[in-house]
Each structure stands twice: as C-alpha cells, then as structure tokens.
Amino acid sequence: MSTRDFLVELGTEELPPKALNSLSQAFEAEILKGIREALGKDADTLLATATVKRYAAPRRLAVLIEQLTDEIPSSSTTVLGPPINICYDANGKPTKALEGFAKKNGTTVDQLSEVSGKVAFEKVSEATPLSGLLPEIVSNALAKLPIPKRMRWGASRVEFVRPVHWLVMLFGDEVVDCEILGLKAGRKTRGHRFHYNHEIELIAPQQYAETLRETGKVVADFAERRESIRNQVVAEGQAIDGVAQIDDDLLDEVTALNEWPVALTGRFEERFLEVPAEALISSMAEHQKYFHVVDSNGQLMPNFITIANIVSKDPQQVIEGNEKVIRPRLADAAFFFETDKKQTLESRIEKLKSIVFQQELGTLHDKAVRIATLAERIAADLNEDPAKAKRAAMLAKTDLMTDMVYEFTDLQGLMGYHYALHDGEDEQVALAQNEQYMPRFAGDELPQTAPGIAVAIADRLDTLTGLFGINQPPTGSKDPFALRRAALGVLRIIVERNLNLDLRELLSVAADSHANLPARDGLEDSVLDFMLDRFRAWYEEEGIPADVFLSVLAVRPTRPLDFDQRVKAVSHFRTLAEAEALAAANKRVSNILSKQGVSDESAVSEAALQDDAEKALYSALNALQGSLDAAFADGDYRQALESLASLRGDVDRFFDEVMVMADDEALRNNRLALLAQLRSQFLGVADISVLGA
Structure with a gap:
C-alpha cells in the first residue's frame, strides 16, 4: 500500500495569542482522530510509519502528516440475521423475514449463508481513496476546536475564531479538491505580513516549513x-x-x-x-x-x-x-x-464598607471583621500573638482600595505588604498582607509568618462556611468561588506547616461569625466533609491507594495533620505481611458486631473466658495496651499499627478455634465484647476493614 504526505494549512487574521498553542494541539488531535476513525480497526497498523507535525503562527494553523496511507483498504464483515428456522416456510420458500434481511443489506437471498444457526451476509467494503474523506475530516476538526465564541465577518455566514483568508490542502503533490469555511483549497500560502507579503506556491507538503522560513520569513513551528x-x-x-x-x-x-x-x-x-x-x-x-x-x-x-x-x-x-x-x-x-502612600492602610478600613463581597454575606468590611475573629483564634491555638493576627486580618483587604491594585489587580497582597511597611506596621503584619493569598496555585509557596498563616486559613474558612451556609457549594465542574482550591490550600498549610489545628472547631467559629445563614444547622460537618474529601486527589497524586484514604476517612479525624499521619501509617501498614489477614479479620469482626449491636465500650470479663484461644487474644491485647496508649498519645500511628500487627497469630487462632455465637448468652456477649475491644484498638487509627475492599 502506498503513502503520501498530507498538508493542511488554514490562513487567518491574527489568532488569539493566549489560545494559539491550544488551538494548534486540538487541530492536530481532531485530524488524527478523524483519520483513525476512517481507517477503522487497522488504523494503528496503517499509521505505524506516519509522522505528524503541527505548526502554529499568528496567522496560520497547519498540520503535516508524512507517509499517510492513501487509501482505506478493503474489508469484510459478517452481518448476522434472524434464526434460520424462521427464514423458510414448510415448502422451503423464503419468508418475509429472510427477504427483509436481504433487502436491508442490499443483496439477494441466494447471496446469503448460514452461520451458527442464523442467516448471514458477508458484507465486503471495497478499498476507497482516503483523499475523498480528508475534507470532511478537516471540516469536523475545525468545528470541534475549543473556541468559546466564534465570529462572522463581512457578508459571509461562515464562523471561526478570526476571519479566514486562505486554505492549503495537499495530498502528495495534488491539491485536495474541496471548499472549507468558504475557502477553495489550493497550494498557495502567504509569507510574513511585512517581510514577504506575497503568495507562495507549495509544490509538495514536506517543503512547507522550509519554504515559509527561507522565502516567506515565517518560522511556522511554534516550539x-x-x-x-x-x-x-x-x-x-x-x-x-x-x-x-x-x-x-x-x-x-x-x-x-x-x-x-x-x-x-x-x-x-x-x-x-x-x-x-x-x-x-x-x-x-x-x-x-x-x-x-x-x-x-x-x-x-x-x-x-x-x-x-x-x-x-x-x-x-x-x-x-x-x-x-x-x-x-x-x-x-x-x-x-x-x-x-499618602493614605495609610488603616485609614482605608472604613472604605471596605462600600464594597460588597457577596450579596448575602455582606461587605469586605464584614468579611475583614469575621476573618479577624477567626485569625485571633487560630493564632491563640498556635500559641502565637493573637493581636498581630487580628491586625493583619483587618488590613488584609485594604490594598484593594488603592490605585495601584485597581490598575494592576495581580499585585493585591504584594502592594499591601509595601504599603504596610511604609505605614510602620509590624514586619510580620506586613508580610501577612501578601501571605494571605498563599498558596495561589498548586505547588505554590506557603505562608511563613504566624499572622500570615492565621489570615490565610481564616480567609478561606470564612469563604467556605459563608458559601455553604447560603447553599452555594460547588456543583459538578462549576466552582465560581474556587472553594475546592480554598479547601486544598487550608489542608496544605496545616499539614505542610505541621500545625495541630482542629478543623471542625475552627469551622464552628467561622460559621458563628456569620449572621443569619440559611443552612446553619450542621454547617461545620458539611464543610468538614467537603474539605476532607479534597485529601482524596492529594493522596492519589502521591500514589497512595484510595482504600487507604477511605480507611482513615471512615473514622473522620478532624485535625488535618492527624489525618495525614494516619494515612501515612496505614499506607505503611498495608505493606506488612500481616495486613491482608488483619484487614479481613476486621471486616469479619465489623460484620458480626454490626449485626449484634455490640458497643465498643462493652467490658470483657476475664473470668468468663473459656477457650485457650480467646484467653490468648485477651492476654495479648492487654499486654499491648500500655504501648498502644503511649503511641496514640504521641500520634505515632505507625508504631501502633505495627504493634497491632503482632496480633495476627492470636486473631487467626481465635477465629479457627472459638465459636463466637455460642448458645450461652453470657459467653457469647463476652466474646463479642472481646472482638469489640480488638476492633476499637484498630479504630484508634483507621477502619482497616476497608483495605482491599
């Protein structure tokens, strides 16, 4: 099968610079997708030797495919019809079912055969030139480009991101005869608007980039x-x-x-x-x-x-x-x-009352007061100076009222820092003006100062509780207030700065700072659940399996740092030889206890223990109690799980030798209490019954 080079170039007015590269990538992808669909199941084989290059310059989008197959090969497909027993009557004559199947497939009854008890037709498709499909492929590719708003020009009803002026489509040394976007395809491109504002005739596709560079003074390759x-x-x-x-x-x-x-x-x-x-x-x-x-x-x-x-x-x-x-x-x-600089930031605090943050949540001044209250609490929890945190919070939005930030909006925070220093504010208070927005994006640096940390967390929690409180949480892909990013920012600050903050307590303070929230009942828990769920993607990026995250989420720790430490401990536990058996045992225990309604607080009577296996498990649990209490107190969950892993032998023996659901009610309840005690120790870290589920 022979191959030819294929070139398509669309010439336009200057394309949107920030979108040019993405348009070029999409154009290439859609053309390849269309060609693959046309070639069908043999696409990978037929395109094995083809190479694809894309070009993008201010006035052109182009794709060059070298060694592209010039035809779609012939193929055959077996089409199955109705069962053979309903295709002929008692006299052996074709029924309407058989005749209808033949007509549908454009053939006659005598051309049909039988396959696996059904009538069948071998449908053969002749080899067809690919060139005939290229115009449709290119048209579809242009129609699917990520263009938010298309435009028209002149009297034409054609629409594109910018007016189009020329179209080159060559397959080998031949022009593909077609019209796209109102342009007749040809072989003439155009050079640089100033250096060579003339048409340039292309003889063959592979000459495209070199001819434009040497003659047209255009470097067509974006990279x-x-x-x-x-x-x-x-x-x-x-x-x-x-x-x-x-x-x-x-x-x-x-x-x-x-x-x-x-x-x-x-x-x-x-x-x-x-x-x-x-x-x-x-x-x-x-x-x-x-x-x-x-x-x-x-x-x-x-x-x-x-x-x-x-x-x-x-x-x-x-x-x-x-x-x-x-x-x-x-x-x-x-x-x-x-x-x-002629006005202090402090003098601008009052002006925040003139700017609405959100219609139902008040002005920027209202928000500043709420942030200040929460920032004070955060600073106190961190044993830092609450007064500095409050001061930083009250000034945090004032640079939005300056001429500089009005003109250069991306300087908010940075200018607040400079103006605060000029006003003679404490250096940490000044630094917090910029740090309040950190992290601005994934991987961005985090705030360093205590006031900066307090304000950065408080600002985000205020927005989260406010929007959830007026029933405007993110929905699907819509997140106009970037609440997902805000939640992840809080988690990053707390975990990466090693802060022992209780998120639910802070959310309660933030929620109480708002007045008349329609969805106030249970607000802390709904926002907490939303925020903790942000950990899922975090751990996926770190290569931690989802069941590890879910095992910790099941016990719902409210301190993000503690949550992270548990996840790391369970991730390590999952690599131990004992993990699979203990996870299965915990799942079994969980199922038994849930059916029997046994509380984790049920006391075990040592005197009521009968079998050696249950006595051994009870003894092993008691022997570990001191080290487990110390590990939990220190937050050393890894050590706790390693200690619990030593119980595997006793747990396996218990289930092999002990009948939990004994006929004797007292004996049965005592054994259930022993299992509840075992499970409660694991739940001190996570619900490991979720592992492997």
Whole structure:
C-alpha cells in the first residue's frame, strides 16, 4: 500500500495569542482522530510509519502528516440475521423475514449463508481513496476546536475564531479538491505580513516549513520559534551583564504574537526603580509583553527585552519607540505608588464598607471583621500573638482600595505588604498582607509568618462556611468561588506547616461569625466533609491507594495533620505481611458486631473466658495496651499499627478455634465484647476493614 504526505494549512487574521498553542494541539488531535476513525480497526497498523507535525503562527494553523496511507483498504464483515428456522416456510420458500434481511443489506437471498444457526451476509467494503474523506475530516476538526465564541465577518455566514483568508490542502503533490469555511483549497500560502507579503506556491507538503522560513520569513513551528525567543532573550540579558527573567506564560504569548522574532534591549529611567519591582514587572509584562532583567544580586535592572516581529534596518529606532511607550506606563505606576502612600492602610478600613463581597454575606468590611475573629483564634491555638493576627486580618483587604491594585489587580497582597511597611506596621503584619493569598496555585509557596498563616486559613474558612451556609457549594465542574482550591490550600498549610489545628472547631467559629445563614444547622460537618474529601486527589497524586484514604476517612479525624499521619501509617501498614489477614479479620469482626449491636465500650470479663484461644487474644491485647496508649498519645500511628500487627497469630487462632455465637448468652456477649475491644484498638487509627475492599 502506498503513502503520501498530507498538508493542511488554514490562513487567518491574527489568532488569539493566549489560545494559539491550544488551538494548534486540538487541530492536530481532531485530524488524527478523524483519520483513525476512517481507517477503522487497522488504523494503528496503517499509521505505524506516519509522522505528524503541527505548526502554529499568528496567522496560520497547519498540520503535516508524512507517509499517510492513501487509501482505506478493503474489508469484510459478517452481518448476522434472524434464526434460520424462521427464514423458510414448510415448502422451503423464503419468508418475509429472510427477504427483509436481504433487502436491508442490499443483496439477494441466494447471496446469503448460514452461520451458527442464523442467516448471514458477508458484507465486503471495497478499498476507497482516503483523499475523498480528508475534507470532511478537516471540516469536523475545525468545528470541534475549543473556541468559546466564534465570529462572522463581512457578508459571509461562515464562523471561526478570526476571519479566514486562505486554505492549503495537499495530498502528495495534488491539491485536495474541496471548499472549507468558504475557502477553495489550493497550494498557495502567504509569507510574513511585512517581510514577504506575497503568495507562495507549495509544490509538495514536506517543503512547507522550509519554504515559509527561507522565502516567506515565517518560522511556522511554534516550539522552534519559542526556543529561538528564549535563546535570544537570554543572550540579550547576558549582553548587559544581567539575567533575563523568562516567565513561561509570557514566553508562550510572545511566541504566539511573532512570526519572525527578533529580541531587542531597551532601557528606562532609574528613578522608576524606587517603585516596588513587582509593579514595574507587572506593567512591563502585562501591557507591553516585555521580559525584565535582574543583576547578579537579583535586583531589577532599568532594562527590558522586547520581541520585534521584523528585522529592522534601524533597530535603535525600534528600541526608542518601545522606550517611549513604556515610559508613561512606568510613570503611572510611580504616580499610583506615591499617591497611595499618602493614605495609610488603616485609614482605608472604613472604605471596605462600600464594597460588597457577596450579596448575602455582606461587605469586605464584614468579611475583614469575621476573618479577624477567626485569625485571633487560630493564632491563640498556635500559641502565637493573637493581636498581630487580628491586625493583619483587618488590613488584609485594604490594598484593594488603592490605585495601584485597581490598575494592576495581580499585585493585591504584594502592594499591601509595601504599603504596610511604609505605614510602620509590624514586619510580620506586613508580610501577612501578601501571605494571605498563599498558596495561589498548586505547588505554590506557603505562608511563613504566624499572622500570615492565621489570615490565610481564616480567609478561606470564612469563604467556605459563608458559601455553604447560603447553599452555594460547588456543583459538578462549576466552582465560581474556587472553594475546592480554598479547601486544598487550608489542608496544605496545616499539614505542610505541621500545625495541630482542629478543623471542625475552627469551622464552628467561622460559621458563628456569620449572621443569619440559611443552612446553619450542621454547617461545620458539611464543610468538614467537603474539605476532607479534597485529601482524596492529594493522596492519589502521591500514589497512595484510595482504600487507604477511605480507611482513615471512615473514622473522620478532624485535625488535618492527624489525618495525614494516619494515612501515612496505614499506607505503611498495608505493606506488612500481616495486613491482608488483619484487614479481613476486621471486616469479619465489623460484620458480626454490626449485626449484634455490640458497643465498643462493652467490658470483657476475664473470668468468663473459656477457650485457650480467646484467653490468648485477651492476654495479648492487654499486654499491648500500655504501648498502644503511649503511641496514640504521641500520634505515632505507625508504631501502633505495627504493634497491632503482632496480633495476627492470636486473631487467626481465635477465629479457627472459638465459636463466637455460642448458645450461652453470657459467653457469647463476652466474646463479642472481646472482638469489640480488638476492633476499637484498630479504630484508634483507621477502619482497616476497608483495605482491599
């Protein structure tokens, strides 16, 4: 079977830079999916030698598949019909059932056969050229791209993310005859908008990238262009004895904005360095897409690196143009900073009353008061200074009222830190202004100071109890207030900072701080259950089996640090040779006790023990009691489970030799009490009967 190279390129107006890479990936994936569906069960074999390359530039999306099979091979399928005994009448003539089956399959009765007692038809599909299916495959791929809102242009009713201008579709050296998005497919692409704004005829698909680069001055490969920009930016930084700082998201966006990238270094006035570096960096990156540079000490330098989309005959003119543009931006930041410093954060607390946090939960001022109450409690529980935590909480949202944060919203917290220092606030109180938002995302750093920890936890718990209290928990994939992320953030802070905090107690304080919550009854428990369930994904990422998590969840510890210690202990216990047998025994014990309604508090009478096996188990349990009590007191659950693992022999012997459900009621109840005592010791860590379930 022969193969040919296939190329499809859609030319457009400039595509959304933040979406370009994802559009390219989806385009490639959908085309491959369509081809696989067309090739059917033999797709893997037929595509074994094919190689796929995707291209994405500001004005084009393209996919190249080298050595793609040029036809869908013939195939045969056996179609089974009705039972043979109803297909002929007593005279041997075909019935309507048989004739209907033949007609449905486009054949005649004499072409049918019998397979396993049923009438059958061998349906043969002839080999067909793949080229005839390519237009539909490409059309479907474009229709399925992740485009939130499509647009129309001119008088056309065609819709796409941006207006389309040309379409290249080549299969081998032939144009695929079709029309897609109102464009007739051809072999002509176009070069760089400024360097080579002309059509370029492609003879064969494999020439695509090289022809665009050499003739059209377009680097079509997104990854190649991205790496070129990275290398150029690094070199520009080194040329001024600095280190260019490259944010991956900014790098992706700049890559999506340029077809022929050229890095240039500009400079701004040193007086702007008096403004907090974060504000300058945000202004340069957000508004101008510039990379900033730091010196050997990590201090911001008065330079920026921009990416031009052309090779200029006079690069200095381009640099000066960018310097002229950035100057008013930085001047605005400097003005905002100086203006904001004229008012203290404390003076802005009253202004929080004018901003609604959530209609049913009050203003930001209401929220600040609630956070302060809870932060005080958290600090006290941690044996830290409650006054600092309260002060940090009352100031926490005040930088939202500043001009700087209004203009650069991503600086909230950071500017609060700088303004608090300027106001003469305690350093930890100032640091807490920024730390309240940590962790901002998965893997982000955690707050370090006690006030920062207290406010970060309190803020999230206030939001969780408030939203749950007005019956607005997350539903399905909808989580507009990011409550899942808030819950996970609290768990991370408590566990990774080794904080012995009782989550249910804190949730009770948070819930009581709200006024008139419709769903106040049982609120602590519903939020606690929601939060503890966030541990499931946490442990999945760590490779801990779900049954380990569920075994601990079954006993519902309310201290996240304690929860984590139990999970780690059970995970270790699961690796012991005794684990499987003891888990099965616990499950058996649990089933027996649940049916008999025996309490874990039932006392065992040593005098009533009769069989040697039950006496041995009782003795072994009593011998372990002291070490178990000490282990539980220290939270050493691993040691507790290792000690309990030593009971395996006695437990196995008990079930082999002892009749628990004896006819004698007193004897039966005593044996049930012994099993309840055994189970209660394991429940001191987790419900290990869940393991392996």
